[in-house]
Amino acid sequence: MIFLGDVAHPFELAPDWSSLNEVLDGQSVVLNLEGALTSDVGCRSESKLFNHLSVLETMHKVGTQIVCLANNHITDIDLGATNTAIRLLDEDILPVGAGKNLRDAATPRAFVENGRTYIFVAFGWPTIQCVPARGAKEGVNPLDPAHVIETIANLRRSGPDHIIIAMFHWNIELERYPQPAHRQLAFSVIENGANAVIGHHPHCVGGFEMYQNCPIAYSLGDWWIPHGVFFDGKLSFPDYTLPQIAFEWDIDRQPVLHWFEYERETHSISYRQSQFLESDAQPSDHTPFAGLSHKAYKKWFRRHRVKRKGLPIYYDFSATLRNGLRDRFIGGRHVAISLIRRMSGGTI
Numbered sequence: 001m002i003f004l005g006d007v008a009h010p011f012e013l014a015p016d017w018s019s020l021n022e023v024l025d026g027q028s029v030v031l032n033l034e035g036a037l038t039s040d041v042g043c044r045s046e047s048k049l050f051n052h053l054s055v056l057e058t059m060h061k062v063g064t065q066i067v068c069l070a071n072n073h074i075t076d077i078d079l080g081a082t083n084t085a086i087r088l089l090d091e092d093i094l095p096v097g098a099g100k101n102l103r104d105a106a107t108p109r110a111f112v113e114n115g116r117t118y119i120f121v122a123f124g125w126p127t128i129q130c131v132p133a134r135g136a137k138e139g140v141n142p143l144d145p146a147h148v149i150e151t152i153a154n155l156r157r158s159g160p161d162h163i164i165i166a167m168f169h170w171n172i173e174l175e176r177y178p179q180p181a182h183r184q185l186a187f188s189v190i191e192n193g194a195n196a197v198i199g200h201h202p203h204c205v206g207g208f209e210m211y212q213n214c215p216i217a218y219s220l221g222d223w224w225i226p227h228g229v230f231f232d233g234k235l236s237f238p239d240y241t242l243p244q245i246a247f248e249w250d251i252d253r254q255p256v257l258h259w260f261e262y263e264r265e266t267h268s269i270s271y272r273q274s275q276f277l278e279s280d281a282q283p284s285d286h287t288p289f290a291g292l293s294h295k296a297y298k299k300w301f302r303r304h305r306v307k308r309k310g311l312p313i314y315y316d317f318s319a320t321l322r323n324g325l326r327d328r329f330i331g332g333r334h335v336a337i338s339l340i341r342r343m344s345g346g347t348i
Helices: 018-022 041-045 055-061 080-090 102-106 145-158 180-191 294-304 320-343
Strands: 002-007 029-033 036-038 050-052 064-068 094-096 109-113 116-124 163-169 196-200 208-211 214-217 222-224 243-250 253-263 268-276
Touching: 002 196, 018 253, 018 268, 029 163, 036 080, 055 064, 064 109, 064 116, 080 094, 094 109, 094 116, 116 145, 145 163, 145 180, 163 180, 180 196, 180 208, 180 214, 180 294, 208 253, 214 243, 222 243, 222 253
Parallel strands: 002 029, 002 222, 029 064, 036 050, 064 094, 116 163, 163 196, 196 214
Antiparallel strands: 002 243, 109 116, 208 214, 243 253, 253 268
């Protein structure tokens, strides 16, 4: 099985992901659809991410079976989560993590392959504008730690032999390393029954660890978000976001990191190399914090984190009160930045 990062497609022609053929070998693909499906490319002039319907052609070509919708852009377009989930089901692709109401958003998806049942469940962090589904209101399955752990534990009890894959839209945009609280949560999710943890959102590769023989991919980076097109041509990311990962995993084999690179000038993706996570790749190459205790990682993250200006650190996922205060601060910061961008014509 191959896991890809964030996908947002702004063009009327289908994207070219033929470089993925270097590693596919007939495997099923799972990806994060970072924006609703639509036929309207006029959204490019607005502060929205979306996916033109032409992306479906390429998704089918590469064998996409599961699509994560638990992200902060699936609701950029009115009824985006609802209509996208319906269209994906019509295309025989399973959506997970968002829908027309909380029940739909929280519903796991079962996928049977080679006689094994894989259970997919996905969560989006409200702190980063993942709009939570509430009752009959559309949105994403909220990344609330108690809800996450209860969900995973219940899935394990109801399916002792199932392979459970938990996907998270988390962390701060462009942060290269996981929040200490999210790293703790990933470990706890595995302790409660998950077989793999897959992360999205920061737009850059975010490191990998094995815990209790289960893989954690903190962030796969983007897979396909063309620079200089969205947000009226203003959306682009720094050079360290250009490398990206196609993460290959089978429960019977060690994970493989397939490295690709996005090329801005040609809007193309090129294959670079493949490494077995444990036997080929040195942790220092991709995850300098690998193996640290949670206590040691908190100190390491304080020293090495990338995003610092006006941003708190989430240290402990169980610190509900303190994290709530941090959430309010980040929410206010987001409102202020959005206002400044509008006043300056969206140039910062």
